[in-house]
Every structure is written in C-alpha cells, then in structure tokens.
Amino acid sequence: MSMRFPVRILFCLLVGIAISCPALAADQAKKPSDFRGITWGSAPSALPGLKAVERDGDIVHYELPSEKKDLGGITLRRVTYSFFKDRFYHAEIDYKGKDAAKIMEQSLEAKYGLPDAVREKKDADGRPYSVAVWNWPGFAFIGNRYDKDGGHGRVFYFYAPLTDASAKAQGISPAKEPAAAAPAKASKASKAQATDDAGAATGEYETYTIKDGDIISKVANARGLSTRQLLRANPDIDPKKLRPGMTIRIPVKK
Numbered sequence: 453m454s455m456r457f458p459v460r461i462l463f464c465l466l467v468g469i470a471i472s473c474p475a476l477a478a479d480q481a482k483k484p485s486d487f488r489g490i491t492w493g494s495a496p497s498a499l500p501g502l503k504a505v506e507r508d509g510d511i512v513h514y515e516l517p518s519e520k521k522d523l524g525g526i527t528l529r530r531v532t533y534s535f536f537k538d539r540f541y542h543a544e545i546d547y548k549g550k551d552a553a554k555i556m557e558q559s560l561e562a563k564y565g566l567p568d569a570v571r572e573k574k575d576a577d578g579r580p581y582s583v584a585v586w587n588w589p590g591f592a593f594i595g596n597r598y599d600k601d602g603g604h605g606r607v608f609y610f611y612a613p614l615t616d617a618s619a620k621a622q623g624i625s626p627a628k629e630p631a632a633a634a635p636a637k638a639s640k641a642s643k644a645q646a647t648d649d650a651g652a653a654t655g656e657y658e659t660y661t662i663k664d665g666d667i668i669s670k671v672a673n674a675r676g677l678s679t680r681q682l683l684r685a686n687p688d689i690d691p692k693k694l695r696p697g698m699t700i701r702i703p704v705k706k
Contacts, residue, residue: 479565483588484609487543490533492592492611494540502533510537510621524559526552536621541614545607553598553605557584560596560607567596576689576698588612656704657685664696675702 485491489499496502502514514533521528527549534542547556561567567584574580580600587593591612598605660671668691672682683691685701 480588482564484564484592484594487533487540487609488531490540492540493614495538496533496535496540498540499533505532511535511618512538523547524555525549526555536614536618539614541611541618543609547606548604550603552603553596556598556605556607557596560584560586560594564594572600573688576686576700577693577695657701658704659699660702662694662696662698662700666694666696667691668694671700671702677703 491498496504496512496514499514499516501516501518503517504512505515506513512535514535515531516533519528519531521531523545526547528545528547530544530546532542532544532546533540534544536542549555564586568587570582570584572580572582582598582600584596585593586595589612592610593612594607594609596605596607662671668682669679672679681703682700683689685703689698689700
C-alpha cells in the first residue's frame with residue numbers, strides 16, 4: 453500500500469491534541485460546513501473533474517487536475533479530497549514558499565479565529581515543527597502543521613462523523629468528545645501547555661534503527677505487525693522520508 457497520503461498520522465496527531473486539551477471548542481459561528489464549496493458528506497460527483505489518485509479500502513483520495521495551485525501568493529503543491537464510502541470527509545492542502553506558514557496561519561485565523569491550541573514538536577530527524585488546531589467537537593477539526601522555518605506546511609480538514617466511522621473501519625480509536633468551552637482567544641501560556649500525547653498508546657515498546665532500504669511496511673511485516681500498528685506507535689514520522697539512522701518505536705507484541 454502506498455503511503456503517499458499518511459492520513460492515519462494526521463488523524464492520530466489530532467486525536468492526541470483533542471484528548472490532551474479537553475476544553476477545545478472553536479467559535480461555533482465559524483465552523484466549516486464545506487471545503488472549497490464541497491459540503492461534507494457529498495459524493496465525488498459534487499466536484500466534476502475529480503481524478504482518483506489512490507485507494508485504501510473504502511477510502512479514496514482524489515485530486516482536481518484543474519485546481520488553482522496558488523492561494524494568496526502561496527504555492528500549493530497538492531490539494532487532496534478524500535472520501536469514505538463515497539462521502540467527503542477529509543481534505544488536505546500541501547503548501548510551500550517563503551513565509552508560507554505565516555501567511556497560511558493568518559488566512560486561517562481570519563476565517564476561523566485564533567486556534568484552540570498550538571503545539572511545538574520535533575520530527576524523527578529532530579526538526580522542529582508546530583501544529584495549530586481548530587476544533588468543533590462532534591463536527592469538524594482543522595490542523596495546520598508547518599515547519600519552523602516557515603517554508604512548508606500542510607493544512608488538513610476532518611469532518612468528525614465520517615472521520616470516526618472511517619477510523620473504526622481502520623481499527624483506530626476515534627477521538628473522545630472534548631467538553632465544549634466558551635469561545636475565547638488562546639493565550640500564549642495555554643498554547644504552550646498543550647501536551648505531547650499524540651499517538652500515545654498503552655503497552656511496551658522497543659526501539660529500532662532504520663537501515664538502508666527499509667520501508668515502513670517491510671519493518672512492520674518483519675515483526676508480525678501491520679503498517680497501521682507501526683504508524684500508530686510513531687505518529688510523527690513521515691513514512692516517505694525514512695532515512696538510515698532514524699530511530700522508531702516498535703510495539704512489543706504480548
């Protein structure tokens with residue numbers, strides 16, 4: 453299975469933020485009822501010209517060849533529309549460019565208000581990045597994951613009802629409903645307090661150092677694990693960018 457679209461990683465990342473920040477609740481008046489004019493739950497026919505580029509069971513990822521690849525001066529590398537059982541539930545924008553992350557963040561804040569949480573992390577190679585999240589419990593959540601140098605990032609949208617259904621179908625536990633809170637501007641202190649629980653799982657782990665020629669599915673299969681299990685244990689890695697010397701966590705089978 454190609455890992456061009458690591459949707460599971462994004463989902464696990466948001467699950468971790470939702471669980472660790474139980475008071476997340478964005479402005480209800482600004483919740484996204486659609487993405488680029490396509491209402492959540494719509495069939496692929498709602499956007500003529502969509503081209504299927506990858507399938508993973510009941511999930512099909514599409515791109516629109518005629519898609520405008522510029523957004524306020526930001527270069528869009530890819531815009532993906534994902535459907536679960538022919539119902540629109542997830543979208544992703546991959547962008548790059550000088551100050552692209554700052555421009556994108558300003559655009560999102562203008563549309564949805566200040567993010568509910570901003571968390572700073574490091575990827576498997578030690579490179580710092582941030583994730584800003586807007587959450588409407590039970591309806592939708594949006595994340596903006598961007599490199600600290602500000603030149604590259606991804607915005608991802610999830611429609612909660614179908615995200616939960618697709619997660620169950622993939623064997624992933626859906627996020628628990630965070631308690632709603634009165635809309636308020638997030639302070640720097642509250643942003644800094646967002647804990648680092650993304651992809652956390654119970655159980656024991658051992659470490660493994662990536663070798664030349666390794667890919668996620670190969671490492672997983674050699675240990676009797678599914679690719680999904682390995683990705684859930686390592687929600688911050690990009691399976692397309694494994695490098696010799698990287699260290700990953702391997703769930704210990706009981």
